[in-house]
Amino acid sequence: MWLRLLMAVINENVSDAAIERWMELAYIRGASGREFTTAVTNVEPAQDQLRIVGRRDRRNA
Numbered sequence: 001m002w003l004r005l006l007m008a009v010i011n012e013n014v015s016d017a018a019i020e021r022w023m024e025l026a027y028i029r030g031a032s033g034r035e036f037t038t039a040v041t042n043v044e045p046a047q048d049q050l051r052i053v054g055r056r057d058r059r060n061a
Contacts, residue, residue: 003031009040 008027015021024040 005029006043007035 013020014023025037026040026043029035
């Protein structure tokens with residue numbers, strides 16, 4: 001099983017020149033703990049593993 005967690009989505013200036021180029025980047029953490037970035041358009045949810053992390057279940061509140 002490939003464990004990857006979406007950690008953040010950030011609008012970042014990815015240009016290395018004087019002209020700015022902004023792009024939405026997804027920060028993803030792999031099973032090893034190492035994070036990497038990719039374009040948000042490359043990210044798809046794993047339907048069988050979909051869950052929200054960090055939010056309290058309101059039914060138990």
